[in-house]
Amino acid sequence: MGKLAGALLALDKKAALAATEEALQSGTDPLALVDEARVGLAQVGEKYDSGEFFLMELMRAAQIFQAIAQVLNPKIVEAHGAVKTSGKVVLGTVAGDIHDLGKNIVKILLECRGIEVIDLGVDVKTAKFVEAVRVHAPQVLGMSALLTASVSEMNKNAEALEAAGLREGVKLIVGGGIVGEIDQSNLKVDYATVDANAGVRLIEQWISQRSTSSQP
Amino acid sequence: MLNMTKFERIEAAYRMEVPDRVPVAPILNYIPGYLAGLTIQEILTEPEKLVQATLKHIDIIGDSIDADQLLLDHLSMLGRGGWDQVTLDWRIFDDFPPKGNIPNLYEKPIIENYDDVFERGFAPYMFNRKLENKIWERSIDDFLYYQHEYRERYALAWRGFVEQTGIPLLKGGRACHPLDLLQYYRGIFNLTMDIYECPGKVHEFCEWMYQYEALHAMDIAMTFGAGEVPGADTIFFYNGGPPGMSPEIYDEFYWPYAKKMNDLWVTRGFKVWNHWDNDHTPFLETIKHVADGLPKGKIVMDFEKTDMKKAKQVLGGTVTIYGNVPSAMLVYGTPEDVDAYCKQLITDCAQGGGFILGSECEVPWDSNPENIRAMLRAAEKYNPY
Numbered sequence: 001m002g003k004l005a006g007a008l009l010a011l012d013k014k015a016a017l018a019a020t021e022e023a024l025q026s027g028t029d030p031l032a033l034v035d036e037a038r039v040g041l042a043q044v045g046e047k048y049d050s051g052e053f054f055l056m057e058l059m060r061a062a063q064i065f066q067a068i069a070q071v072l073n074p075k076i077v078e079a080h081g082a083v084k085t086s087g088k089v090v091l092g093t094v095a096g097d098i099h100d101l102g103k104n105i106v107k108i109l110l111e112c113r114g115i116e117v118i119d120l121g122v123d124v125k126t127a128k129f130v131e132a133v134r135v136h137a138p139q140v141l142g143m144s145a146l147l148t149a150s151v152s153e154m155n156k157n158a159e160a161l162e163a164a165g166l167r168e169g170v171k172l173i174v175g176g177g178i179v180g181e182i183d184q185s186n187l188k189v190d191y192a193t194v195d196a197n198a199g200v201r202l203i204e205q206w207i208s209q210r211s212t213s214s215q216p
Numbered sequence: 217m218l219n220m221t222k223f224e225r226i227e228a229a230y231r232m233e234v235p236d237r238v239p240v241a242p243i244l245n246y247i248p249g250y251l252a253g254l255t256i257q258e259i260l261t262e263p264e265k266l267v268q269a270t271l272k273h274i275d276i277i278g279d280s281i282d283a284d285q286l287l288l289d290h291l292s293m294l295g296r297g298g299w300d301q302v303t304l305d306w307r308i309f310d311d312f313p314p315k316g317n318i319p320n321l322y323e324k325p326i327i328e329n330y331d332d333v334f335e336r337g338f339a340p341y342m343f344n345r346k347l348e349n350k351i352w353e354r355s356i357d358d359f360l361y362y363q364h365e366y367r368e369r370y371a372l373a374w375r376g377f378v379e380q381t382g383i384p385l386l387k388g389g390r391a392c393h394p395l396d397l398l399q400y401y402r403g404i405f406n407l408t409m410d411i412y413e414c415p416g417k418v419h420e421f422c423e424w425m426y427q428y429e430a431l432h433a434m435d436i437a438m439t440f441g442a443g444e445v446p447g448a449d450t451i452f453f454y455n456g457g458p459p460g461m462s463p464e465i466y467d468e469f470y471w472p473y474a475k476k477m478n479d480l481w482v483t484r485g486f487k488v489w490n491h492w493d494n495d496h497t498p499f500l501e502t503i504k505h506v507a508d509g510l511p512k513g514k515i516v517m518d519f520e521k522t523d524m525k526k527a528k529q530v531l532g533g534t535v536t537i538y539g540n541v542p543s544a545m546l547v548y549g550t551p552e553d554v555d556a557y558c559k560q561l562i563t564d565c566a567q568g569g570g571f572i573l574g575s576e577c578e579v580p581w582d583s584n585p586e587n588i589r590a591m592l593r594a595a596e597k598y599n600p601y
Contacts, residue, residue: 011412054498055460059408096313098320101404101459108405123317148547148580149313181544 001040004033004068008040009047011057013064016040020068030075034114037068041112045197055105058197062108069112085116087207088138092120092129093176094145094153102175102196103144109200115207126153126160133166139207142199143189145176151187158188171206175199218596222279223384223446229536230487231513232570238562240278240573240595241386241538242588243491246318246581248273255310256318260287261366263373270377276588278574278595280386280447283374285436289390290319291362312581325403330417338428371440378445385447387489389437391477392454394425395470399458407458411465422473430480437486451481456492456520466499478506482514489538493577495521500530507535520577525564528571537565538572541591546575546583551590558594566600 007015180194228235249259252269309316
């Protein structure tokens with residue numbers, strides 16, 4: 001494992017930034033450093049999945065990645081012309097609910113993986129979700145909810161997308177404490193999870209599948 | 217044979233003695249008012265109506281009543297314990313969802329500079345331009361009313377309830393852990409960054425803030441009649457810290473101040489209801505020490521997502537535990553689901569006393585009342601004593 005990935009795994013921001021600078025000075029391609037940072041982040045994710053790391057450590061790793069990205073992005077633009085994103089996701093907390101911790105964690109982890117996120121915020125009405133899907137054409141729409149009263153909103157949004165002729169073109173994923181406690185077969189979505197990391201991995205997979213299937 | 221009053225039963229549970237049956241005390245909050253057809257405005261601002269609503273639905277009340285002193289801080293302007301106008305989605309609707317909404321807590325990064333807070337004081341710091349503008353539409357008379365007269369009116373209404381029904385209060389005062397306050401006033405991402413990048417400041421804030429919160433809690437409890445009104449001497453201490461703490465972060469940043477606050481209250485004659493959300497299973501060996509150095513029978517650990525069977529194994533005989541019928545089950549489940557869940561909880565946790573059957577966090581306003589009644593019935597049906 002490289003120095004940068006190792007520093008990320010150790011949750012050492014100073015060492016990660018130092019390793020980034022050192023590597024840039026020695027002529028390493030900034031894209032290669034982003035890839036190495038993602039390896040470190042993935043390893044943090046594995047420790048989180050195994051229960052060795054907790055949510056705050058996952059968040060810390062994402063923060064360090066963001067700090068590294070702030071250094072690397074201008075270098076990437078300089079060297080390669082643009083910072084490319086691999087896909088697009090719209091996120092929001094459903095109407096009547098203003099909890100956003102899970103949504104924000106998913107957002108930061110997706111951005112670390114080079115996925116563009118359009119964050120609609122909290123208490124998002126159905127019409128706003130539908131409009132966002134229409135305008136941004138994301139591969140995935142993610143909805144977050146914590147409250148018991150929010151479950152019906154998720155299905156309402158899915159039905160509205162269907163009525164607008166947009167459901168076929170977008171994968172729906174829902175997250176938040178409440179989805180872990182209900183019969184998920186009643187949810188009109190493609191996937192439901194209380195695990196932010198698992199959700200992010202699935203979103204990445206969906207985006208990758210869509211990219212592959214759209215290639216000639 | 218049931219031969220205890222509700223208060224005696226709760227007190228026996230605190231003392232980890234065997235009561236006449238399993239005490240049961242779901243934390244009800246909005247649901248009695250909702251079932252009685254009150255608006256949210258009425259629930260928050262007219263305590264007499266709220267008490268009447270609760271009397272009307274006495275059949276869903278267990279062995280204690282949560283008078284929900286959080287409502288006092290919903291209307292406060294003084295930047296108190298995290299559930300005030302600074303941190304709430306400060307809109308008091310008439311209607312419940314979907315038309316309206318209940319006040320919701322959410323994070324707003326308000327504290328930008330710890331030193332500024334220390335210099336100006338916490339309450340003055342809250343009066344900055346980041347507050348919702350609507351707060352400034354309130355008059356001085358309004359401010360004074362909700363800080364003083366309203367508290368007395370609220371306490372009087374609930375004192376009347378206790379005198380009429382013999383059902384004790386679940387709590388008299390409430391307080392927030394400084395780390396929970398930082399979650400609300402810095403946001404969880406900023407707080408995570410602070411823990412790693414300026415841990416000294418986090419400690420300084422917690423050290424500085426815990427007494428402010430603890431004293432406020434005792435002040436409210438005295439208004440509610442601590443020492444006179446059964447249950448009013450209990451401090452409801454929430455929310456168990458920000459989610460996702462590792463054991464290392466928990467032991468360094470959460471626990472020392474949680475223990476200090478428990479110690480402060482108990483040594484001054486109060487009881488403590490530690491309402492700790494999220495999953496504290498990884499921290500049970502630390503929590504085992506919550507009553508160290510304190511007289512026995514003064515603390516309840518109210519667990520939301522913690523493994524209750526494990527909690528009983530680790531904490532049994534040390535401190536009373538409470539919990540934890542899931543909120544979603546109370547809304548979407550059946551009375552049979554609730555009955556089975558309660559049966560298992562009682563099997564795992566009730567032996568030898570030191571257990572109160574209850575809800576995971578609060579009972580949602582949209583719960584099926586039959587599910588709450590199933591919980592109350594289960595306490596008698598599966599009585600192991």
